Every structure is written in C-alpha cells, then in structure tokens.
Amino acid sequence: MNFKFSERISTLQPSAIREILKVTQDPTVISFAAGNPAPESFPAAEMAEIAAEIFANDAASALQYGVSEGYNPLRTLTAKRMKEKYNVGRTFDDTLITSGGQQVIEMLTKVLVNEGDVILCEMPSFIGALNAFRSYNAKLIGIPMDDDGMDLEVLERTLQTTKNVKFIYTIPTFQNPSGHVMSLARRKKLLELAETYNVLILEDSPYFELRFAGEYVPPIKSLDETGRVIFSGSYSKVLSPGMRIGFCIAHKDLVAKLTVAKQVSDVHTNLFFQMIAARFLERHDLDAHIAKICTLYGSRAQLMCDLIDEKFDGKVRYVRPTGGLFLWCSLPDGYDAMDFCRKTGEKKVVAVPGSSFSVDEHEVTPTFRMNYSLPSEDQIRTGIDLMADVLKDYVK
Amino acid sequence: MNFKFSERISTLQPSAIREILKVTQDPTVISFAAGNPAPESFPAAEMAEIAAEIFANDAASALQYGVSEGYNPLRTLTAKRMKEKYNVGRTFDDTLITSGGQQVIEMLTKVLVNEGDVILCEMPSFIGALNAFRSYNAKLIGIPMDDDGMDLEVLERTLQTTKNVKFIYTIPTFQNPSGHVMSLARRKKLLELAETYNVLILEDSPYFELRFAGEYVPPIKSLDETGRVIFSGSYSKVLSPGMRIGFCIAHKDLVAKLTVAKQVSDVHTNLFFQMIAARFLERHDLDAHIAKICTLYGSRAQLMCDLIDEKFDGKVRYVRPTGGLFLWCSLPDGYDAMDFCRKTGEKKVVAVPGSSFSVDEHEVTPTFRMNYSLPSEDQIRTGIDLMADVLKDYVK
Numbered sequence: 001m002n003f004k005f006s007e008r009i010s011t012l013q014p015s016a017i018r019e020i021l022k023v024t025q026d027p028t029v030i031s032f033a034a035g036n037p038a039p040e041s042f043p044a045a046e047m048a049e050i051a052a053e054i055f056a057n058d059a060a061s062a063l064q065y066g067v068s069e070g071y072n073p074l075r076t077l078t079a080k081r082m083k084e085k086y087n088v089g090r091t092f093d094d095t096l097i098t099s100g101g102q103q104v105i106e107m108l109t110k111v112l113v114n115e116g117d118v119i120l121c122e123m124p125s126f127i128g129a130l131n132a133f134r135s136y137n138a139k140l141i142g143i144p145m146d147d148d149g150m151d152l153e154v155l156e157r158t159l160q161t162t163k164n165v166k167f168i169y170t171i172p173t174f175q176n177p178s179g180h181v182m183s184l185a186r187r188k189k190l191l192e193l194a195e196t197y198n199v200l201i202l203e204d205s206p207y208f209e210l211r212f213a214g215e216y217v218p219p220i221k222s223l224d225e226t227g228r229v230i231f232s233g234s235y236s237k238v239l240s241p242g243m244r245i246g247f248c249i250a251h252k253d254l255v256a257k258l259t260v261a262k263q264v265s266d267v268h269t270n271l272f273f274q275m276i277a278a279r280f281l282e283r284h285d286l287d288a289h290i291a292k293i294c295t296l297y298g299s300r301a302q303l304m305c306d307l308i309d310e311k312f313d314g315k316v317r318y319v320r321p322t323g324g325l326f327l328w329c330s331l332p333d334g335y336d337a338m339d340f341c342r343k344t345g346e347k348k349v350v351a352v353p354g355s356s357f358s359v360d361e362h363e364v365t366p367t368f369r370m371n372y373s374l375p376s377e378d379q380i381r382t383g384i385d386l387m388a389d390v391l392k393d394y395v396k
Numbered sequence: 397m398n399f400k401f402s403e404r405i406s407t408l409q410p411s412a413i414r415e416i417l418k419v420t421q422d423p424t425v426i427s428f429a430a431g432n433p434a435p436e437s438f439p440a441a442e443m444a445e446i447a448a449e450i451f452a453n454d455a456a457s458a459l460q461y462g463v464s465e466g467y468n469p470l471r472t473l474t475a476k477r478m479k480e481k482y483n484v485g486r487t488f489d490d491t492l493i494t495s496g497g498q499q500v501i502e503m504l505t506k507v508l509v510n511e512g513d514v515i516l517c518e519m520p521s522f523i524g525a526l527n528a529f530r531s532y533n534a535k536l537i538g539i540p541m542d543d544d545g546m547d548l549e550v551l552e553r554t555l556q557t558t559k560n561v562k563f564i565y566t567i568p569t570f571q572n573p574s575g576h577v578m579s580l581a582r583r584k585k586l587l588e589l590a591e592t593y594n595v596l597i598l599e600d601s602p603y604f605e606l607r608f609a610g611e612y613v614p615p616i617k618s619l620d621e622t623g624r625v626i627f628s629g630s631y632s633k634v635l636s637p638g639m640r641i642g643f644c645i646a647h648k649d650l651v652a653k654l655t656v657a658k659q660v661s662d663v664h665t666n667l668f669f670q671m672i673a674a675r676f677l678e679r680h681d682l683d684a685h686i687a688k689i690c691t692l693y694g695s696r697a698q699l700m701c702d703l704i705d706e707k708f709d710g711k712v713r714y715v716r717p718t719g720g721l722f723l724w725c726s727l728p729d730g731y732d733a734m735d736f737c738r739k740t741g742e743k744k745v746v747a748v749p750g751s752s753f754s755v756d757e758h759e760v761t762p763t764f765r766m767n768y769s770l771p772s773e774d775q776i777r778t779g780i781d782l783m784a785d786v787l788k789d790y791v792k
Contacts, residue, residue, distance in 0.1 A: 001488075001623040001647050003596075009507045012656050039456035047459075048451035055444035060435035063443075063636035092397075099495060099640075099662035106661050110531070111405045115511075132660040135506070200399075227397040240459035242667035244495075251397050260408050264528040265502050266495035270666040271638035 030383035070097025071274035087222040094255035101234035101246035124357030142359035149182025159197040167200040173208035174324025177369035206234040207324040212298030214322035227251030243273040311388040315395040331366035349386040426779035429746040466493025467670035483618040490651035497630035497642035520753030538755035545578025555593040563596040569604035570720025573765035602630040603720040608694030610718035623647030639669040707784040727762040745782040
C-alpha cells in the first residue's frame with residue numbers, strides 16, 4: 001500500500017529528541033537528553049493512598065465516562081490556586097483540563113490557525129510545540145532571544161511586516177531549551193505589542209514553579225485584562241508526567257471552542273487521575289511538595305555547573321540556571337553540536353543538539369541542551385567526566 | 397475579545413448528545429440517552445489490586461513519561477489477542493495505543509484528509525466521528541443502511557461519481573446508533589469495492605465483542621490482506637471508558653504517521669492505566685469478563701424490548717438487538733423524534749433523537765436511540781412506563 005498523507009502532515013518527521021531517547025533505553029547510557037522530572041519527585045505514596053480510596057468508594061464514577069471540560073473539582077481547585085497564588089485568571093476566563101500541556105498547544109493551533117498562518121516563536125524553542133504547529137502547516141518565524149527573553153525589537157519589526165500572525169508562542173519562565181526567564185519589563189512590553197498588533201499570546205509555562213534561585217517573575221497571563229493571553233499549565237513537572245494532566249486558562253469563548261476540539265480528540269482526560277490530582281490538591285500541600293523538588297533540582301544544577309567549571313576547561317559556555325530542568329550550553333563558535341553529541345553518544349553520554357529546537361531543523365549550531373533533573377548525582381559526575389574526555393580532543 | 401477561529405473548526409458545534417447528557421445530571425431523570433457501559437461491568441476489584449501493586453513496585457516508571465507508541469506489553473498483548481482470537485493483523489500491520497477509540501478517528505483524519513476531501517459514512521452514524529471529520533473540514537456523504545449494513549449499490553454509485561474520497565467510515569458490528577450488523581457477504585464486497593476504487597476503510601469497532609445473540613461475524617480487518625483497513629478498537633466497553641484507552645491496528649506506514657500525530661497531540665496515553673490494562677490481560681480472563689457483560693446487556697435489552705412490546709401499543713418500531721448498547725427506534729413516518737424526546741424529557745426520561753446522528757443535523761426524522769446498558773432494570777421499567785404515557789397522546 002502507498003498511502004497519500006494530508007498536506008498538513010506529510011512533511012512532519014518524528015522529533016529528534018524522541019529518537020535520541022530511544023538510544024537512551026540502553027541502561028549503560030547516561031542521559032542528559034531527557035526532559036523528564038526526577039522520579040523521586042512523584043508523590044507516589046500519597047497517590048497510592050488516594051487511589052485505594054477511590055477504588056474503594058468511587059470506582060463506579062472514576063472508571064466511567066467524564067465530561068470534556070474536565071473533572072469539576074480539579075478545574076475549580078486549579079483555577080483557585082492559579083488565581084490566589086499567581087493572579088492568573090479573570091472573570092472572562094475559564095479553565096479546561098487537558099491531556100498534558102502538549103494538548104493545549106495542539107488544540108489551540110487546531111482552533112485558531114489556518115494553513116499558512118504565522119506563529120512567532122522564540123528561537124530556539126520546544127520541539128513538541130514546533131511540531132504541533134507544523135502539523136497544521138503553520139508558518140513558523142523565529143524571534144531571537146537574549147538572557148532577558150525574546151528580542152522585542154525584532155518581534156515588533158516582524159509584527160509590522162508579517163501578515164496573518166495568529167499568535168506569539170513563548171515559554172517565558174525557564175524556557176525550554178535555553179532556561180531564560182523573560183524579564184517583567186519585557187512581559188509588559190510583549191503584552192502591549194500583542195495589543196497593538198492584535199495578536200494572541202500562548203504562554204506555555206510547565207516549569208515556572210520550579211524556581212531554586214533568583215526572584216519570582218509573574219506570569220504574562222497575570223497581567224492580561226482583555227483575554228489576549230492563553231495560559232498553558234501542567235501537572236507533569238510537579239506531580240507526574242505519565243498521568244498526562246495539564247490545563248488551559250483562557251478567555252471563555254476560546255475555552256468553549258477548545259472544549260469542542262477536546263470532545264472530538266479524546267472525549268476527556270483520564271478521569272481516575274484527574275480525581276487523584278484533585279484530592280492531592282485538597283489534602284496535601286502542593287507548594288511544600290514543589291519546594292522539595294526545587295531543592296533537589298537546585299542542588300543537581302549546581303553540581304552539574306560546578307563540575308563543568310572544573311572539568312570542561314572553559315570550552316563550554318552556559319548561564320547558571322535559576323530554575324527549570326535545563327542547562328543551555330554552547331561550544332565555541334564554528335563547532336557543530338550535532339557532531340559533538342554524536343561523539344559523546346559513542347562514549348555513552350547523551351545531550352540534545354540545539355538544532356533540534358530550531359525553526360530550521362537543518363541549522364548548524366554550537367549549542368546543546370543538558371538536563372539535570374533526571375540523572376542522579378553519581379550519573380552527573382560520571383557523565384560530565386565522559387563528556388570532558390570527548391571535549392579534550394574535540395575543542396583544542 | 398473577538399476571536400477569529402480557523403476555518404476548519406468555525407462551523408463545529410458542541411454535540412447534541414453532550415448537551416442532552418448535561419440535562420441527565422439531574423438525578424431524578426432516567427437516561428436512555430447515554431452511550432455508557434454499566435458501572436457493574438468495570439473490574440474495579442482486579443484493577444484496585446493491580447494498581448496497589450504498581451504503586452508499591454513500579455511507581456517510578458508508571459508515573460514517568462512513556463513512549464508515544466504505547467506501553468509495550470499492552471501493545472503486544474493487544475496485537476496477540478486480536479490476531480489469535482479474531483485474525484486481525486498481518487505482518488505489515490502495527491499497533492498503536494491511543495487515548496480511546498475517539499483518538500484513532502481524529503488522528504486518522506488529521507493524517508489523511510485535506511480540507512474538502514470526502515469521507516463516506518453510514519447514515520445514521522456516530523456523532524463523535526462525524527464531528528471529528530467535520531473538525532478537519534472533510535465533506536461527509538452519508539450512505540443509507542438496511543438491516544444488513546451499508547447499501548453497497550448506493551456506495552458504488554457514490555464511489556463512481558465522487559472525487560477525492562479518502563476513506564469509508566463504518567461501524568460494522570452493532571452499529572451506533574442503529575445496532576445493525578453488516579453481513580459477512582457485504583463485508584467482503586465492501587473490501588472489494590475499496591480495492592477497486594482505491595479508498596481506505598476505517599473499521600470502528602468498540603462494541604463488536606458485546607454479542608449476546610446471533611452468530612459471530614468476523615471483522616473486516618480480518619479479511620484485509622493488503623493494509624487497506626484501519627481497525628479502531630477500544631477497552632472502553634470491556635474494561636472502563638474513564639481510563640481512555642483504545643488502540644489502532646493498521647499498516648505500519650500509517651501507524652508511523654499516526655505515532656507522529658500522537659506525539660504532538662498528547663505525547664502518550666496515561667501510562668499507569670496502560671499498565672493496569674496490560675496486567676489485567678496477563679492475569680485475568682478478559683473473554684470470561686466480556687461474557688458476563690454480554691449476559692447483563694442481553695437481559696437488559698430483552699427487558700426493554702419486552703416492555704416496549706407490552707406498553708407502546710405498536711407505535712414504535714425497532715429490531716431486537718443481538719449485541720452492543722443500543723436499541724434503534726422509530727415513531728411512525730411523519731413524526732419528529734426531536735420533538736418527542738423533548739416531551740419525554742419534560743416527564744424526566746431521555747432518549748437521543750436520530751437527527752443527532754445524521755450527516756445533516758437539521759434533518760427531521762422519526763428515529764431515536766435508546767441505551768439499555770447503563771440503566772438498571774428498575775430504571776428501565778419506570779422509564780418505559782413514563783415514555784408510554786407520553787406516547788399515548790403523542791401518537792394517536
């Protein structure tokens with residue numbers, strides 16, 4: 001059989017990260033390539049207790065069909081927490097529970113973007129989002145970043161000269177892969193630009209609560225008084241990614257359309273785990289749980305940075321992260337990190353080359369992404385040693 | 397804010413069934429409107445035991461990210477069972493785990509159908525599928541049915557005269573809403589027509605194992621030696637719908653594209669429940685469990701039919717179902733079931749008017765769908781009495 005695929009999907013390839021992750025199924029490979037939280041961060045004991053209770057008392061409803069909007073107590077608790085703690089959500093907004101943050105990105109593209117419409121993205125950016133945009137034949141334009149986030153001058157010039165821009169896609173806090181945090185001043189200015197040029201903002205923020213240094217910067221959505229910002233949140237990095245629970249807080253007209261998209265996509269998100277998440281929020285202190293995760297990631301990040309300082313001989317540049325999961329590294333100009341990562345792979349340590357996060361996947365770049373949340377301290381030590389060995393001959 | 401939605405989704409409305417289901421949240425309303433399995437059919441005790449064990453021994457992997465293709469033991473067990481028991485799957489096929497059968501339908505449309513392409517559907521058909529097709533601006537053409545399934549003469553004329561037909565959508569066994577089973581002769585002929593006119597077949601079969609009378613008819617996919625048939629299956633009606641686990645067995649080239657679509661859609665399906673389903677299949681006798689469900693539904697269907705025969709005074713026609721969840725009813729010609737269902741709703745008993753399953757949602761039809769899997773015997777008795785009361789004056 002020769003299948004003729006739709007135009008929207010025919011150019012889409014499996015993501016490079018997923019392919020690299022398959023290599024890491026070899027247990028002798030040390031992976032700095034993942035985007036996974038530490039398994040020690042899952043509140044398994046609390047979840048086990050709640051699950052046993054649901055099976056004992058509420059199995060008939062937990063295993064039955066639910067509504068597409070999401071399990072109501074979880075919607076309510078999520079909205080309440082995001083409002084009280086982060087001032088996210090206004091009376092014109094509504095909350096939708098999704099099958100992970102990824103589903104917010106995919107469905108928002110589906111309901112907003114016609115083929116050929118433009119989405120402005122940070123450069124580099126999250127491959128899962130870029131591929132979701134590509135899967136609807138959106139045209140992606142990358143906006144460069146510095147340590148304070150998107151370059152807003154380039155953004156404004158692009159908005160001035162580009163037709164059919166549907167939204168600006170940003171991960172403003174602990175950006176994937178760069179780790180950058182957009183400054184408050186830029187967040188305000190970004191929102192102003194979105195108002196001026198009448199485009200929407202998709203604020204993708206799965207990491208923003210994982211801060212272990214520096215000062216809190218409020219979400220762009222907390223500044224939104226008109227409904228122009230769509231906030232995509234996730235319980236993946238603070239409870240468990242395997243359960244696939246995320247959420248969207250956005251203007252209710254938009255959430256109504258997203259709910260229709262959700263109905264035809266998967267009807268609703270796994271109801272049993274929506275109930276687990278809701279009861280966890282009711283009974284346990286999620287903030288205290290997150291604080292423990294931050295301590296863990298802070299110490300792993302510090303260890304990785306200290307070892308790089310000690311062993312890489314100044315050959316790799318990076319900025320010390322203040323939160324999130326990633327360290328964004330760069331070889332000296334002119335080097336190709338794809339080639340470097342292939343070489344380290346042969347020595348059984350893997351990172352992700354920066355081209356995987358590029359709007360142009362064939363870009364040659366000296367950058368690569370290192371993850372410090374998943375590997376243990378021992379693995380960090382061994383992995384950095386192995387990388388230092390490769391670097392010694394690789395960069396003279 | 398005024399949002400400008402994409403062309404593909406702007407005409408899509410929330411499904412009438414979902415809106416009716418909201419009315420049924422009133423606990424005093426007897427619902428024959430659902431498509432839900434009986435909660436007594438969920439193997440909650442077995443699942444609770446497996447869940448406790450996973451939390452105790454495998455929480456770190458069960459709560460972590462998984463792969464988009466699905467949890468490997470579940471893929472393997474599903475493929476093995478479908479092959480050994482139903483001869484579904486060839487060496488050129490592959491298996492993908494999805495977030496319910498609905499996701500197979502949505503993603504298949506995404507990867508195959510360009511805007512304006514044609515999908516041929518049974519008339520009437522499952523609203524969730526029709527809306528998924530509509531959400532990609534597919535053009536739907538309905539093919540009438542008789543008791544043996546699709547009218548293949550009309551189908552062939554349509555194939556002869558219609559351009560850009562991508563696939564034929566069929567629920568061949570215990571069709572939703574009609575309950576019809578396509579005869580084996582028609583299944584063979586349908587496959588021949590698909591070969592002749594070079595179109596694919598989406599065989600949606602969430603109910604086919606729920607037979608309580610009559611003779612087994614093999615899936616169309618079991619006859620497929622070329623990879624032209626995509627089989628969409630589901631654990632919703634045999635284990636639990638709330639967990640959202642379905643599967644697709646199709647040619648591996650197609651499954652590869654669907655896997656890319658799955659990556660950008662929700663990354664993967666809830667991993668914990670994939671593990672529960674796999675261990676259930678390993679340790680328990682799913683066939684015996686399904687046999688119990690069939691006995692339950694058979695007796696509820698018989699009760700509903702017997703009471704209709706006794707109390708509806710011949711005013712409602714129907715065919716005794718041999719499996720599945722639904723009884724397809726018809727008022728005398730000229731009556732509008734939408735109006736009738738509104739009237740019964742006022743008396744606190746609800747069914748779904750046939751127009752909800754039509755390619756043309758504004759069609760006036762005397763048909764309506766009754767569900768017998770969810771209501772208890774008492775509810776069936778009371779609900780049929782209430783309907784009989786309405787009928788008495790409604791049809792003279």
